[in-house]
Amino acid sequence: MKLTEIGKGFYHFKSAEPVLHRNIYIKRFVGPDDLSGVMVFDPGAKSDAAALWEALEEVAGGVAHVDLVFVSHQDPDVASNAKFLVDNAPRSLVVASVDSWRLLGMMGIPDRRFYLLESWGEEPLEIKRTGHRLHPVPAHYCHFRGSMMMYDYESRVLFSGDLCAGVNTRGGEGIYADEASWAGISLFHQIYMPSKRAVQEAIGRIVALEPPPEVIAPQHGDVIAGAFVEEFLGRLARLDVGVDLVKLKDPEKEAGVAALNAFFDGLKAGSMALYEAMWEEVTRRNEFTTLFKIARGRIVDMKVSVANAVVYLCNVTDKAVPREERDRVKVVLAVALEERGVEVPSFCLLGTGTQPDIFAAPTAEGKSS
Ligand SMILES: [Fe+2]
Numbered sequence: 542m543k544l545t546e547i548g549k550g551f552y553h554f555k556s557a558e559p560v561l562h563r564n565i566y567i568k569r570f571v572g573p574d575d576l577s578g579v580m581v582f583d584p585g586a587k588s589d590a591a592a593l594w595e596a597l598e599e600v601a602g603g604v605a606h607v608d609l610v611f612v613s614h615q616d617p618d619v620a621s622n623a624k625f626l627v628d629n630a631p632r633s634l635v636v637a638s639v640d641s642w643r644l645l646g647m648m649g650i651p652d653r654r655f656y657l658l659e660s661w662g663e664e665p666l667e668i669k670r671t672g673h674r675l676h677p678v679p680a681h682y683c684h685f686r687g688s689m690m691m692y693d694y695e696s697r698v699l700f701s702g703d704l705c706a707g708v709n710t711r712g713g714e715g716i717y718a719d720e721a722s723w724a725g726i727s728l729f730h731q732i733y734m735p736s737k738r739a740v741q742e743a744i745g746r747i748v749a750l751e752p753p754p755e756v757i758a759p760q761h762g763d764v765i766a767g768a769f770v771e772e773f774l775g776r777l778a779r780l781d782v783g784v785d786l787v788k789l790k791d792p793e794k795e796a797g798v799a800a801l802n803a804f805f806d807g808l809k810a811g812s813m814a815l816y817e818a819m820w821e822e823v824t825r826r827n828e829f830t831t832l833f834k835i836a837r838g839r840i841v842d843m844k845v846s847v848a849n850a851v852v853y854l855c856n857v858t859d860k861a862v863p864r865e866e867r868d869r870v871k872v873v874l875a876v877a878l879e880e881r882g883v884e885v886p887s888f889c890l891l892g893t894g895t896q897p898d899i900f901a902a903p904t905a906e907g908k909s910s
């Protein structure tokens with residue numbers, strides 16, 4: 542467990558999954574006369590409880606000092622430790638929307654331990670003991686009806702829940718987003734966010750915050766800071782996600798599906814062993830999700846854009862195919878795409894390039910070089 546202070550008194554640590562980890566945040570408010578308050582943001586999965594305990598020892602002098610447990614929505618990766626905190630921190634309250642409360646109560650948390658945000662509309666909240674202000678910001682349908690974000694005015698950190706979250710595509714150490722994070726952010730939103738309009742409305746509320754946030758702290762992926770805040774919010778507002786990608790007739794997607802099937806046919810004709818290695822990886826249930834809908838050995842649909850599907854296949858090639866065969870596989874893919882008029886992203890074809898390693902294996906041999 543490694544704690545990083547991402548804003549004044551605002552601490553971050555993350556779980557260890559290589560592809561899709563959870564970020565958990567703890568804010569310590571210090572007021573006059575050293576009175577303090579402690580708030581946890583999305584306390585995480587059961588498997589995070591030991592690390593959360595340790596982090597609270599370090600930041601707050603122990604779990605018993607937690608005052609507020611903000612829960613962006615009720616998903617198990619977000620909220621499983623809410624009951625654990627309520628049981629171990631006698632004065633703590635769970636802060637959530639009414640829509641989340643209806644489901645969170647089923648974890649056995651009594652109603653009197655909830656603070657429902659709608660009671661106060663969207664007005665900033667004030668922590669009486671220290672005078673600090675927080676602003677609850679709705680993120681309706683991103684990805685749940687009652688999803689909420691929380692802005693801490695003191696640190697200018699916006700905790701954004703699943704909005705602005707991402708699959709890990711940035712290699713290396715550190716916790717802050719860079720350009721390589723975008724592929725994972727767009728992939729996450731295409732799969733989990735229901736519609737561009739919902740994302741745009743939530744982003745509209747973020748940009749209306751005054752003063753604007755300096756850091757966006759999502760529940761998965763990289764922490765977004767500096768110029769990337771404005772840049773990634775702008776790109777997210779323009780991204781087709783969820784139902785935007787489900788069109789009754791979508792010639793671009795149809796061409797993409799046809800090209801990917803032609804790719805696998807070409808691979809099978811050239812080398813059964815390479816085909817089997819690739820197909821097994823693509824159809825295996827992996828840690829994140831399966832991107833393709835498959836029926837009778839053919840790809841019939843995909844959950845992401847054609848471009849992201851191609852990025853994914855390039856990463857699968859780097860993971861599942863021996864190094865000396867990778868260019869051969871990518872040539873078959875490039876030909877299949879080109880023949881059907883699908884754009885071939887240059888960064889993931891032939892040579893090492895700087896392709897995002899979306900589905901990186903946790904071991905060193907699984908990584909491309
Ligand atoms: Fe979620």
Ligand SMILES: [Fe+2]
Pocket residue numbers: 616618619703760761
């Ligand atoms: Fe999540």
